[in-house]
Amino acid sequence: MQALKHQARKLKKETYAIYLACKDPRVAWYAKLLAGCIVAYALSPIDLIPDFIPIIGYLDDLIIVPLLIWLALKMIPAAVLNECREKAEAAMGQGKPSSKIAAVIIVMIWIVLAILIFVWMGQIWQR
Secondary structure, eight states, X not given: OHHHHHHHHHHHHHHHHHHHHHTXXXXXXXXXXXXXXXXXXXXXXXXXXXXXXXXXXGHIIIIIHHHHHHHHXXXXXXXXXXXHHHHHHHHGGGOOOOOHHHHHHHHHHXXXXXXXXXXXXXXXXXX
């Protein structure tokens, strides 16, 4: 269990390092775009796939997010990443970052999906 907690802390630190790298001018625009989306989702208090859904609810937390973080890390220059990791290590002691914008976007996605399902069900009932 201790190893799992260590991995979770490391993942949080890497996520924050990616966030810092998004602000660095030495990082390519496409890497910034991908990294920004990943960080916003990873720091969002709301998941796109809610955890209460059996099995697939944890799919994004256990597989998708770590793979996307790995991809973003590969796209960021090593020198920039090392600097950002040092800054992230220092900043992580100051509190837990979160992304309210990503939470709003995810809520909007769920609302749109609910509306689409409602409209679709209405069309089925009219037949």
